[in-house]
Every structure is written in structure tokens, then in C-alpha cells.
Amino acid sequence: MEAITTNVVRIAKPKVLVTGVAGFIGSHLLEALLNRGYKVVGLDNFSTGSPKNLEEVERKVDKKLFKNFKFIRGSVSNIKDCSDALKDVEVVLHQAALGSVPRSFAHPLDTNESNVTGFLTLLTLAKNMGVNRFIYASSSSVYGSSPELPKVEDKVGDVLSPYAATKKMNEMYASVFASNTFETIGLRYFNVFGPRQNPHGPYSAVIPRWIEALHIDKPLMINGSFNISRDFTHVSNVVEANLLAMTAPNLISVNNIYNVSCGDNIPLSEVLANIASHYNFYDKEIRIKMGLYRDGDIMHSCADITKIRNELGYEVKTTFSEGIKDTLMWYDEFYNKGRKNV
Numbered sequence: 001m002e003a004i005t006t007n008v009v010r011i012a013k014p015k016v017l018v019t020g021v022a023g024f025i026g027s028h029l030l031e032a033l034l035n036r037g038y039k040v041v042g043l044d045n046f047s048t049g050s051p052k053n054l055e056e057v058e059r060k061v062d063k064k065l066f067k068n069f070k071f072i073r074g075s076v077s078n079i080k081d082c083s084d085a086l087k088d089v090e091v092v093l094h095q096a097a098l099g100s101v102p103r104s105f106a107h108p109l110d111t112n113e114s115n116v117t118g119f120l121t122l123l124t125l126a127k128n129m130g131v132n133r134f135i136y137a138s139s140s141s142v143y144g145s146s147p148e149l150p151k152v153e154d155k156v157g158d159v160l161s162p163y164a165a166t167k168k169m170n171e172m173y174a175s176v177f178a179s180n181t182f183e184t185i186g187l188r189y190f191n192v193f194g195p196r197q198n199p200h201g202p203y204s205a206v207i208p209r210w211i212e213a214l215h216i217d218k219p220l221m222i223n224g225s226f227n228i229s230r231d232f233t234h235v236s237n238v239v240e241a242n243l244l245a246m247t248a249p250n251l252i253s254v255n256n257i258y259n260v261s262c263g264d265n266i267p268l269s270e271v272l273a274n275i276a277s278h279y280n281f282y283d284k285e286i287r288i289k290m291g292l293y294r295d296g297d298i299m300h301s302c303a304d305i306t307k308i309r310n311e312l313g314y315e316v317k318t319t320f321s322e323g324i325k326d327t328l329m330w331y332d333e334f335y336n337k338g339r340k341n342v
Helices: 024-033 053-061 081-084 101-106 108-128 162-178 206-215 235-245 268-278 305-312 320-336
Strands: 016-019 040-044 069-073 089-093 135-140 183-189 220-223 256-260 289-291
Touching: 016 024, 016 081, 024 040, 024 053, 024 235, 024 305, 040 081, 040 089, 053 081, 069 081, 089 108, 089 235, 101 162, 108 135, 108 162, 135 162, 135 235, 162 183, 183 235, 206 220, 206 268, 206 320, 235 256, 256 305, 268 320
Parallel strands: 016 040, 016 089, 040 069, 089 135, 135 183, 183 256, 220 289
Antiparallel strands: none
16 A cells, blocks of 8 residues: 655745834834744834844844844835845835824924835835735824724824824825735734833833833923823734734735724823822822823824724733833833933
């Protein structure tokens, strides 16, 4: 009787490019990918990212796995930098951008150069160089003037800032390329927070900014009202969404856009209560400085995550209460070590 042999076909993990790899979200993606055995190319020009984030990943990841990482210092707006970074890459996780609504009002040309010119440069080269899938960071800011809560992917309003306009343009360009048989997936992030988020500077996010204020005994700045609420989303949820988008089958999941959040809206008063509780500030006076509403601000934001659950299998990995504890513990170590930048 003739022996029956079974050939096992092993499909290698795709080589991944992470842009903005030295940033807050990019460095967390790098860490997760390396720990899962992927080969990763990282592109960053350190305009907002920091070498210290890459150093932290190197400390946390096994030395053998970290050897699978290749770093290229460069810009997504530069054709040569992008071409070098995309060589033999199969999947792109595009995170590089100039964030912050206030920054976009102050520097609209810089924001457009990074977020639109850079996006289109990378997208065009990725398609021409044979990349299989292009996953990119969009933003909840594209919902703009829409009053509807929770936010559903196909119901957006007029954008309210240059930053939001750039992210909306990203989605439009991705849709055009998708119609030409190129796989794109857009992920609309909602108010991401977590370890390594930069607390310094005029454009830092509210959670790291408040944590720093309490550490250095400065007033907490509130723009508008304590009643403002946001769908604060721990960075681990963003990592999970990107990993799911990478491996999603080529059915209804590709050439689509998904909300990435916890599906909840947390008032700023609750954020402060969590931070104050961690530092036992209830018996102390917290100084608060009230400011005006900023251009482009909205009162409330909360995402409907039904679509990403049904189509990508996403579930909230870390709740807000779990995430804020994790974040506060990281910043405790950050300040105890006397670090001056992220």
C-alpha cells in the first residue's frame, strides 16, 4: 500500500512597516508585533516621536526578537525614505501624522504636509511596490459637526478643524485607491491614552497633561467645561484593532473604515476623580484653571463599535478604569526616574 504523505504549508508572517514608529501608538505596535515574531521596519523623523520610546521597546522585548526590527529615520513626505522603508513590505500600519486640533489651527500647512502629502506619498508607493494591505490611522475628528451619539461610521458631519480635514482627506484617498483593487482599512481612533504618551508641550493630550500637572504641582487646565466627555481608549485596544485588521480575511473587512474605542463616554470629572484617587488627592486642594472652549472642540464623543466587533472580531481589551490604572503606574515610574521627555 502506497504511503500517504501530508505536506504542511507554512505561511510566513508578513513583513510590516510601521510609520511613526517612535511615537506613542507606533511604539506600542512595534512592541506587540515583535513579541509575535513579525519582522518590522519602522519609519520616523522624530518630529513628535522620541528615541526613548524605541529604547523602552528594546528593553521590554527579547533580544532575539528585537533583531527583527529595522529602523529608518525619515519622513513619509519623502519619496526616497518611503521607498527604502517599503522594500519587501507586505503590510503597512500607517501611524505617522501631526496630531492635535489646536496645532492644526496654528500650523495648517505643516499639518497638511505631514498628514495629506505624506499619506498620499506613502499610499501611492505602497500600491506601486506591491504592498498587500494598507492600514491607516484615521480619527474621530472626522465626525465633526454631527450631533449623533454614539458615532456610527457612515454618518459624519462637516469637519471642524484643519486636522479633521486631513484625516477626512486620508479616507477619501484610501477609498479611491481601494476602488483600484488595493486593500485599505481605516481605523478611526477615539481619544487614545496610555503609557509613553507625551505629557509636555502645548499640544499634549489631557490625561498625560493632568498627570504631569499633579506631579509638578501646577494647576490643571480645563478648556470649556468639566462636563465635556470623550470615549477615552487605552492604547492596547488600538493595538488589538491593528492586529485584527492585518489578519482580517479579504471579504467585507477590507476597503472599509472602523471606529476604535471602548464604546463609552467618560466625563472629564470622572477622569480627574480617577487620577486624584490614585494620588490620594481627596484631602488636598487641586488647583484648576478654567479656559475657553477651543476652536474645533465638541462637547461629547462616543463611538458605536458594533461594526468592528461584527466584521473584525474586535472586543474591548482594556476598559477605561483598567487603562487609567496601567497608565498612572507607568507615569509613576516615569517621574521617579526623572525623565524629562518621552
